Amino acid sequence: MLEQQRRKDRTEVTFVLPADTPPGPVSVVGDFNEWKPGTHELTLRPDGTRAVTVTLPAKASHSFxxxxxxxxxxxxxxxxxxxxNSRLTT
Structure with a gap:
């Protein structure tokens, strides 16, 4: 699941997955982090999901x-x- 919070000149995108599916560590990788694993690793949230938030430029398209x-x-x-790949527009 993707959550987006638009700001003036940027968008905060939160990438959300269930806590244990798939098991083990998970990173989101894409053109915004040069496809480098481990840069944006999802962490456990109090609601039982895991997530990471990445700030991206507004009005742009990204692959991840x-x-x-x-x-x-x-x-x-x-x-x-x-x-x-998955695509999103901020």
Whole structure:
């Protein structure tokens, strides 16, 4: 799930997953962090989900995927589109 909070010249995007699906550590990787795993690792929240918030430029389009333990890559079903990767527009 994606949560977006629009600001004047930027958008704070929170990437949210269930606490244990998939198991183990998960990072969101995309063009906004040069596809570098571990830069934005999801952490546990009090509501039982895990999430990470990334500040992105407003009015831009981004590609991203999740990377879980065991080199398991997957897309976000709630993303605006897919082209092999998940897509979102801020």
């Amino acid at each position: 995927r999740y990377l879980a333990a065991g080199d398991y890559w997957f897309n976000d079903d709630s993303a605006e589109g897919h082209d092999g």
